[in-house]
Amino acid sequence: MHPKHQGRTTAAVWKASAFRIVLLSIMAAALVSCSNVVMNQDGSSAAAELEALSRSAGTGELPEIPSYQVNPTIYQAFYWDAYPGLWTQLEDIAAPLAEAGITDMWLPPAAKGFSGTYSVGYDVYDFWDLGEFDQKGTVPTRYGTRSELDAALQALDNMGIDAYFDVVFNHRMGADRQQYIDGMGNVWTDFDLNGRDVYYTPEAWGGLYHDFDWDWTAFNGIDGQLFPGKYWGNNYHWPYLMGNDVDHNRPEIVDEMKAWGEWIIEDVGFDGFRMDAVAHVDSDFTRDWVNHVQAVTDKDVFFVGEAWVGDVGGYLDHVGTGHLSAFDFALREDFVSLSSGNKDMRWWGGLVNSDKGSQAVTFVDNHDTSREGNPYGNPQVINYKNQAYAYILMKEQGVPTVFARDYEEFGMAPTLDTLIEARRYFAYGAGHEQSANTEAVYTYVREGLDSVPGTGLVMLISGRDWGIQETFSINSHQPNTEFYDYTGNVGGTVVTDASGYGNFPVSISESSGWSIWVPVADQEPPAPAGWSQAYFRGTPNSWSTSQMVKDADTGLWEFTAVFGSDNPRFKIDRYGDWTESYPQQDYLITDGSGEYLISFDDDGKEITAEKIDDGGTGSVTIHYAEYEYASEYIIHPWDGLSGNISMSYDGFYNDRHWWSATLENAPASFMFCFTNSNGSWDGVNREYGGQSGDIYVLPGESQLYELRP
Known part of the structure; x- marks a missing residue:
């Protein structure tokens, strides 16, 4: 997705850390004689933060992530009514963000808008005018001229930012003249579009x-009214939104x-698209356009749609292209609940936690949800916002987005820089949800990359404000490893x-209720200690946990199990809680029923199943007296x-109706x-112990009879 990204040096991170270390050291020294703990304005310990920064900067090393593996992180570089002249400011804005770990920038609409230099860009007039033609009272757009845009894109490219x-x-606005339309009168529908004339x-x-004109025939309708002979498209959401x-x-x-x-990708030099109000756009067009643009370029183009609908996964299915991602509005609802202080931290929804997690683009706020006056009446995310960002930045699935207004206007830059760095250098490897979660605290683990020592993390975020500290027993998936809190919130x-x-x-x-525990740098990689326990789980024990035994000579974990003939399967579970089990798909016994020796190598994760007995003592026929x-x-x-095992009707003997089944x-x-076709159970547990011939069972009794009672 990000072929330009190169492994960046950590010099800027060290410089910023060094400055903060000096500042915090002065604060700590000023109070040490009073035996006080130095506290930041947010209540966290300055001493703890100093310790965390010293660990990071003092090593002179952060994990060296190969360029092709660097986590993607998007920065939305604008918010409503902000940044006139952005193109000339963009290089200075982007430089520190690139050093922290921002890999992609979502820029505002660059095409000429109806309201000229006042246009944020969503009242689009001429797609082909990027600040180059005298239209709508101006040559530049709100953000600058085409040449300034070109320079900004080159600067981003030099920094490795897409x-x-x-x-x-969805729409166009700012028609240059009216046209008469039957049944509707004079309507503003005729566009000149000087940029189009030059480039198209x-x-x-x-x-x-x-050779066609952008006149009324280029549109379906206006103000919710269809033009004559037109019809709305194959839209997932209501078809008319605004404009032409x-x-x-x-x-x-x-x-x-x-x-x-x-043209935008190959000639202008962009690397992807954020697609506005895409659920109101014809889905067939969206699919064909996305697939076409990707097919004609060697770039791995990024496409993300703003589908502000209840079922974003359903929208993606409706469009039907794997190239398209979507903003995770459902996850933001969880952040609204978190902001209220009453979210149950054990349960999280959203696209990112579905089977389409790889197509999720996560965010906390954007230019629509966080706008002066809140014109759309959106529920606001005001509290616990750092926790929300920690959640999206550390997750394995989804591409997270950092919002400029949060970063700049709301003063969150220091915290966000730290979280972005934690994602850039540590948030790698498989992600693991944890059973340790409570209503108040969510925990999550990234196990790190075997190929890059020092990666991986343990995240804890709090959704309550109780003023205490709690400790959780968590499987980091890194044995014998020392961790420290990269945020400095806990020492x-x-x-x-x-x-x-x-x-x-x-x-x-x-x-201060967010902690990202990461490995202390320059640790000797622990020698593989192997597993301290292993459990057999499969059809022989109804997928419960049976302790395996480690053979002292071979080092293999072993278990003897008797498999029947009906879909015999099993897994090896490391902790007995399904957090780590092998193989990925169930191991299927293919050599028939019988007794097997199961062996497992916890180093290479290799499994063998050796048949040691065909099982049993011959055939047995079980007879059962029906109870209804x-x-x-x-x-x-x-x-x-x-x-x-289905039974057959035996007959009427000794005043009872009998059923039987023979097990070869x-x-x-x-x-x-026993159970029956009525769904009624005789749930008394019986134990078969190797008898042959015939055994007889009465309802509600555990005894096995050799003669029919």
Whole structure:
């Protein structure tokens, strides 16, 4: 996704850290004679932060992440009514962000808008005018001229930052004259578009060029009214939003937009698109346009849609292209709840936590949700905002977005810099949800990269403001490793045990209730200690946990299990809680029922299943006296035999109706009970112990009879 990104030096991070170390050292020295703990304005310990910074800067090293593995992190470089002249400011804005770990910038709409230099860009007039033509009373856009945009894009490219164009496909505004339309009268629908006249030519675009005008025939309607002979498109959300609604059913429109998309990527130099109000745009057009633009370039183009709908995953299915990501509005609802101080931290929703997590672009706020006067009436995220950013920046799934207004106007830059750095240098490897979560605290682990020592983290975020500290036993997936809190909110270190578990503290506080525990640098990689326990889970024990035994000579974990013939499967579970188990898909026994020796190598994660006995003592027939009328009775076995066994009607003997089933080559032992086609259970547990021939069972009794009672 980010081929330009190169491994950046950590010099700027060290310089900033060094300055903060000096400042905090002065603060600490000033109070040390009074035996006070130095506190920051947010209530966290300045001494703890000094300790964290010293650890990072003092080593002279942060993990060296290969350029192709650097985590993507987006910065939305604007908010409403801000940044006139942005193109000339962008290099200075981007430089420290690039050093912290920002890899991508979402820029405001760069095309000429209806309101000229007052236009934020969403009232788009001419797609092909990027501040180059005298239209709408100005040559430059609000953000500058085309040449200034070109220079800004080059500066970002030099820093390894990809730039995303904010495109408004849904509508156009600012028609130059009216046209008469039957049944509607005079309507503003006729556009001149000088930029289009220069760049959209037959010489440049060949088969994608069509000689047509942007007049009323280029639109479906206006003010919610359809034009004669027009129809709304295949939209996921309501079709009319605002302005002159563009007719994406018209092939000429589609081809021009494909040409424009190529131009933006290949000629202008952008690397991706943020697609405005995309759920109101024809989904067939969206799919075809995205696929076309990606197909004609060697770049890995990034596409993210603003689909402000309840089911974002449903929208992505409706469009049907894997190239398109979407903003995770559902996750933001969790942040609204977090802001209120009553969120249950054990439960998180959103696209990022679904089967489409890889297509999620996460965010806390943007130019629509955080705007002066709150014109859309959006619920606000005001409190626990640092915790929300920690959540999106440390997660394995989703590409997180940092909002300029939070970073600059709301004074969150110091904290966000630290969190962005933590993502840049430590947030790697598989992510693990934790059973340690409570209503007040969410915990999450990244296990790190085997190829890059020092990566991985343990995150804890608090959703309550109790003014205390709590400690949680968490599996870091890094045994015998020393961790420190990169945020500086909690002092000291945590050393994990041979299984990777450690007791990690966090402040239960809004002002400092987020901790990112990362490995102390320059530790000797621990020698592989192997597993301290292993559990067998499968059909023989109904997927419960059975302790395996480690062979002292071979070093292999072993367990003997008896498998039946009905879909015999198993896994090896490291902790007995499913947080780490092998293989990824169930191990399937293919050599028939019987007794097997299961062996597991915890180093190479290799599994063998050796059949040591065909099992059992021959065939056995189980007879059962029914307890109510049913069309079928069923044996339900476990712990040695799996899969329900249908019984056949035997006949009427000794004043009872009997059913039976014969098990060929029965295992040496198993447990069983009975049910029937009515769904009624005789749940008394019986234990089969290797008998052969016939056994008889009465309802509600555990005894096995050799003769029919």
